[in-house]
Amino acid sequence: MDYVRVTDIADPLFAGLHRLMSEIFPPEEVLAFDLWKEPLEDPGIRVFVAVHEGEVVGATEYRYYADDEIAMTDFTIIGRPGLGIGPFLASRREADLKRLAAEAGGTLQGMFAEIYDPYRSNEHPFGGVKPMDPFVRREVLAHLGYRRLDFEYVHPSWQQDGEAVSGLDLCFLPYAGQSSLPGIFVARFLRTYYGVLEPKPAAWTDMVESLERGGDAALLPL
Template identity: 70%
Template structure:
């Protein structure tokens, strides 16, 4: 069984239409950016969108980015379109290889990677397209095994509908590659969040308050998922 790890850099790529349709089947509406609004992100060299293509079909996708100045990455999303193909490990391995190459080109060892991870007790009503590997309980356990831990603060994020609504079913988590990393500086978290969500003009007051508060903390502990 073979899959190709293919980068998408334009919304006119037929694979992008496949990917966006897959996102619509898997994620709740407030988590999916409108089709046309993808034009600039896809053309941004710092945003890396790859799809797993099997027999001409997009069966999985992942988006991530690497910030050279802070030597951290962010996994925007990982989509597993169907079970039994090994899509999750395929995407994770290829993403890891790509990020390590980016860090090496930056003269560093990758410090770690942020990810927003659903809290299954708050997000269990979502069926995620009926694909069981995308079930919040399954995903959280898998990501815990990969080494992700949640940051110790109550997390909300702006809806990708850009309507100023706060989404509160996720935890902000971090995969640290250094075995001694038990916390992150609050200033690093604030800088990351402000940069990451700069694309959204409408941000809820709850998000602004959260970001300001976490930025005042010296360190924010990493807790088990």
Template identity: 70%
Template sequence: MEYTRITSISDPLFKKMHNLMKEIFPKEEVLEFDLWKEPLEDPGIRVFVAVNEGDVVGATEYRYYPDWNIAMTDFTIIGKPGLGIGPFLAQHREKDLKNLAQENGKTLYGMFAEIYNPYVVENHEFGGVKPMDPYVRREVLSHLGYKKLNFTYVHPSWNNDGEAVIGLDLCFLPTNPQQTELQSTLIVQFLQRYYSVLSEKPEEWVHMIQRLEDLESVELLPL
């Protein structure tokens, strides 16, 4: 299996990855094909696929923010069971992020991720791929050390239609497993930058940001 970076929508592997995304994720979570052009060309956004015998069987997108020394895992796709795709992607992503932080003269502070909460929304089938089952993924990410940020989370739909998407928790993987809270200023600044590409923000998201701005910190809870 190969860990291959994609930097252009003209890369044949990207079409395979995008088709895999449409099979796995709800439509409001998948950016349109042509809208990927700029993100893929952005050096700060890292999109890698797991290629097995010429097929894209998995993918992950993430980014590193040197000014905050944090990362964000945008998504992880496991397209087939029994190939060890999850560990393969996680190990290569971790190695890459550690190198990026080291180049920045630091040790990575932690990593954000939006994690589906199947106890709130149960209708995500994820293409029928069992390793992508939200109950399974939530447990795996809990084992990796991710913790839930203790506030009600919504995010803007990637359709850029101003709709609020629910059923996810914003989580954080601290490098220090003893860490119990995160500065709300960091959360707000991160979310504002992360969703700056979307012009249409739902009122629920705006109000969420306002509530976070009134806090000093947010508690980290077990998943």
């Protein structure tokens, strides 16, 4: 299996990636094909696909924020069972992020991720691919060490319609043993990460402002 970076919507691998995203994720989580042009060309956004026998069978997108020494995993897709795609993507991503951190003169302090909470809503079939089942994914990420931040989380829809998307937790993988994160730190990250999406839903703005006014957000078990 090969770990290949995609930087151009004209790359045939991107067509396979976007098709996989559209099959796996609900519509409000998928950016339209043409709107991927600028994100793919952004050197700070890293989109990699797992290629098996010429076919895109998995993918991950992530970013490293050198100033705060943290990362964000935008998504991880396992398109087929029985190929070890999940461990393959996780290990390659971690190695790449640690290399980026070292090149920037720092260390990787942790990684954010949005994780579906199937105990609140289990309405997404995720293309019928069992490794993408939200119960399975949540337990796998818990085993990897992810913990959920203790506040009610929403994010702006990627369809850019101003709707708030719920049913997820904002989680963090603490490489430095953190048991909480400053609310103002989390708010700054969210304002940066979702800066490109407009309009922002009122529920999201209220959430971020509450984080900015509050103290620390505890990291709780998944």
